[in-house]
Amino acid sequence: MKAIKHKKTLVRILVLVAVLTGAMLLMSGCGSGGQAGDENAPAVSESGEPAGTILAEDGAELTVVDQAGREVTVKKDPESIALCYRVVIRFLLSLDQGDKIKGIGKSEPFLEELQPSLADCADVGKGVADIEALAQLKPDLFIHKASDVQTLEAVENIGIPAIGIEVETPEDMVTALELLGVVCGAQEKAAELIDYYNGQIRASEELVSQIGDADKPRAIVMGTSIGKVADGTMLQGIMLEKAGAVNCAADIEATELWPTAGTEQIFAWDPDYIFITGSESAVYTARDLLKDPAWSEVSAVKNKHVYEMPAEADSWEFPGVVSTLGIDYMMHVMHPELLDEQTLEEHVDEFYQLSYGRTFERKELGY
DSSP: OHHHHHHHHHHHHHHHHHHHHHHHHHHHTOSOOSOTTOTTSOOBOTTSOBTTOEEEEETTEEEEEOTTSOEEEEESSOSOEEESOTHHHHHHHHTTOGGGEEEESOOOHHHHHHOGGGGGOEEOOSSSOOHHHHHHHOOSEEEEETTOHHHHHHHHTTTOOEEEEOOSSHHHHHHHHHHHHHHHTOHHHHHHHHHHHHHHHHHHHHHHTTSOGGGSOEEEEEOSSTTBBOOTTSHHHHHHHHTTOEETTTTOOOSSSSOBOOHHHHHHHOOSEEEEOOOTTOOOOHHHHHTOGGGTTSHHHHTTOEEEOSOSSSOTTSSSTTHHHHHHHHHHHHOTTTSOHHHHHHHHHHHHHHHHSOOOOHHHHTO
16 A cells, blocks of 8 residues: 555656646746747757657667657657547557557547547546646657647656647648657558648649639638638638638638637628538537528528538548548539539548548448
8 A cells, every 4th residue: 555655646746846847848938949939930959950850769769859849759669659639549540550549538439430449548638638647657658739838848757758749731730640650650651641641632732723713712611609710820721722712711810729700700701601610519500500690691601502511420620631531522512513522432432441441431421
């Protein structure tokens, strides 16, 4: 009993040290390799190397630059991985690393169908890392969002290597795949996914090039509550433009993720198409807009061009290679002459076969 008590005391001490160190880092503004005052600058290390660079390789360890610009030493081909940033799960499953995931925050039925062991993973915090749970689990690697440097440093302070990733733009997603491929020993699969992703993006751009600027519909993607929109820097806004639309909210001044434009501004934009996030947190539906008299004069509502992003089981607007399906869906809705139903289904099968080694029926995915 005394040994157990001593172990719990040690864990609590480590957690307290990690939290205090993280707080000091937050107050001093340290920990990120990006240039001060420029949040959009690509992350680089103190030595000036970009994210994904292998700085050193010695026996069973690698030192790499993560997407927060931090230099991190990790075990080659880690046997156990933890995360509380749900985006990471899909990246790891597509890299055939699912059996290494030992700690998560939140899962989904679809992900557990792909990787049943997720149901038995330790809970290490939903969105916010549970440092004490991580200290007890002691995984070989922790993966988190690059913007939360405080958590990354706090986890490293209890002896767990922590990698930060950023996935908001196509370029970021490619770098994330490269980085995770390197640290997980899955470079070959990462290269396959990157080739596929880049090929799909190029194909979309070639199709959209056939549309004159004057013929592009005006559209928006709305977030979990009415009035929130995807601006030009967000993944959903980028997807909209790559699908052949003009994003009405592209230049809105954003001070938050999913900035609030408000209904009056949206009415003034009068978009031809409205896409609604497929997030389970959404508090309204396409039907709600279509039957609301206040929205009846908006072109998208008047012409019944209001759509919820698929798929019900696996969101196609989620960061990762799957976002190419979101682009395809938007393009099919707005430009069916460029991408028909059969081609969309073919792309869906191609993606799931490459990423997870199997395909799904439409009713299974819900699109």
